[in-house]
Amino acid sequence: MSEHSVAPAVLPVGLPDRPGVTPVRVLRAELGKALALRSTGWAAVVAVAVNAAIATFVAYQARYELDSQPPSMLGMLTLALVATQLPVLVLGVLVSAAEYPSGAARSTFLAVPRRLPVLAAQVLTVAVAAVLTAAAALAVTSLALLPFRAELSLALDLSDPQTRRVLGGFVLYLVAVAVLGVALGTVARGPAAGLVAGVGLVFLLEQVVPFLGAPWLLATLPGWAGRLAMESDAGAAERAAQAGVGLTPWLGLGVTAAWVGALLLTAAVRLRRSGV
Secondary structure, three states: OOOOOOOOOOOOOOOOOOOOOOHHHHHHHHHHHHHHOHHHHHHHHHHHHHHHHHHHHHHHHHOOOOOOOOOOHHHHHOOOHHHHHHHHHHHHHHHHHOHHHHOHHHHHHHHOOOOHHHHHHHHHHHHHHHHHHHHHHHHHHHHHOHHHHHHHOOOOOOOOHHHHHHHHHHHHHHHHHHHHHHHHHHHHOOHHHHHHHHHHHHHHHHHHHHHHOOHHHHHHOHHHHHHHHHOOHHHHHHHHHHHOOOOOHHHHHHHHHHHHHHHHHHHHHHHHHOOO
């Protein structure tokens, strides 16, 4: 070899073949951060455990209430939704807001200057986590009720359209609550403020509205309206009639989706205009 030959170039180790920000890399980064948060796993475990524990307790008590109508399997699976939604909301808020108090969000947005891909990745990450949590809650609750099925005649007809609607509504509602948490965490820029806003929106406001003398306002709240999708056809019609509105289960879920869309838009504007 000639003494003037050129040595082959050595590429720096660790650099990507195609540098730059891509949606896949942003999603991978947000997924990694979500998994690194211990609260993510705990929120999912608590949601599953609460759903199963409440249903099991009610089934146990129903064995001794011989004069009352036995509960249905479908109703038992979604009975604890009001409590189950809270850990899922926590999950959404923490995934989006946990970085702000520590200042780590500056590094995130320095790496992704356009910012909106970060919000989109967080929404997708939390939505997938909520789907898995909801499916696990239904599966574990169903297993927990096995000892009571013969005594209480608990059965589930998956060929029934109402059954599929209720189970599908359960999953979709928890996804909506989780994404709502992402939006509120981004707007509030802190876990505590985001959680307070979320709990007030999906739970506390509907406790206050009846005292205002305008029950129809319940139909405008994301929690009350969205949970119509988990009611039976007769139960949803009765609740809507009590509020004086003609809201169907799917329209109720649409109200929740409208809230999620509006808050995500607010979060996107806040993200683009803020200094952090």
